[in-house]
Amino acid sequence: MRQDVIVIGAGASGLVCALSAARRRRSVLILEHNKKIGAKIRISGGGRCNFTNVRTDADNYLSWNPDFPKSALARFTSYDFIAMLERHGIRYYEEEEGRLFCAKGSEEIIRMLQRECDDAGVGIRLHCRVIDIKRKDEFVVTTDQGQFTSKSLVIATGGLSYPRVGATDLGYRIARKFGLRIRPLKPALVPFTFEKGAMRAFQDLSGTSLDASVGCNGAHFRGKILFTHRGLSGPAILQISSYWNPGDALSIDLYPGGDVAALLVRGRQSKMEMHNLLAGFLPKNFSRMWCEAYSRSKPVNQYTDRELKAVAALIHNWTVEPSGTEGYGKAEVTLGGIETDELSSKTMEARNVPGLYFIGEVIDVTGQLGGYNLQWAWASGHAAGRYV
Secondary structure, eight states: OEEEEEEEOOSHHHHHHHHHHHTTTOOEEEEOSSSSSOHHHHHGGGGTOEEEETTOOGGGEEOSSTTTTHHHHHHSOHHHHHHHHHHTTOOEEEOGGGEEEESSOHHHHHHHHHHHHHHHTOEEEOSOOEEEEEESSSEEEEETTEEEEEEEEEEOOOOSSOGGGTOOSHHHHHHHHTTOOEEEEEEESOOEEOOTTTTGGGTTOTTOEEEEEEEETTEEEEEEEEEOSSEEESHHHHHHHTTOOTTOOEEEESSTTSOHHHHHHHTTTOOSBHHHHHTTTSOHHHHHHHHHHHTOOOBGGGSOHHHHHHHHHHHHSEEEOOOEEOOTTTOSEEEEEEOGGGBOTTTOBBTTSTTEEEOGGGBSOEEOTTTHHHHHHHHHHHHHHTTO
8 A cells, every 4th residue: 555654653743744744635644553542642741631831942852952853843833733722622721830731631632633634634554563664666664454655754653651551662773774873762751769778768758749959960940859669759850850860969959949047047046856947848757857867856956056057058959869760661751862963853854864754752852841742742743744
């Protein structure tokens, strides 16, 4: 069966690419190994689907070439996707920092994209496993449902995150087959783990959260951190994980924007236990355990000036070293991917393999937490769809 365009992957980027190409009267077929389309869309934002961010900018992305995402993001903005939702009467709402969510959950987005593809004439083959790809005059894709040929081939297979919903390394294997270089891969937007002894004092804090500023390798993020039975999670932790490398320590300010030293000076004559004073701005159970681990809690008036300064300094710069992360099973995205120098930032086409395109998470473009990765999927899919 011959098509103008074959798209491998019916995720966020693949669906938008397909419908964009079909609107140009291109015959398009999507091949998807899952039983349903939009697997990662379905679980985005815990099912609520954080589908974009109104403040999207190239600065919200990590890439070896930070300029690479600019073209696609400028040509398909968050407002372009919002306009699609509004045409379908889908209600949405905004949370902090410009994050947009579906009022009725991710299934609305998936149904919308399915309808758009149906209206544009896109064909979709589900539960279809790619066995081999060859390139002669055209691309020949061999699957367990037959052989398909096309002039243009789009790889929208995603990264390694969330293998439980079908993530594989297929996109990277295809890239290597055609000689494209790949930046090292690692899980990102992922919780940290710690060796048992490293945070033993805090092992009973699972479920406790607090506001903090977390830094690593020059990056800083403020938000909630959450203690888990294995380590640390929460928005600020997920954000900083993209900048962390094994062996790096995290610097955590437990009272961002405040002045612990000034609080301690005001309470200098108090007979209150230190952990009770700290509980005025930190969770009570955390304050007690933190004091047991670092300052041997006693009445505040029994601390020397040096000890008070040390307590304040440590609260503003609590240094912990993760032993690792929860891995791709809990990672929201994959950092690294197809080397951007191998691709056109305008079309997503491989520079040395005419007709071969890569879009979405498989490329070395990784968004921060907050809808940025789905916006990259929409934007890069749209970019390729205009040229395939």
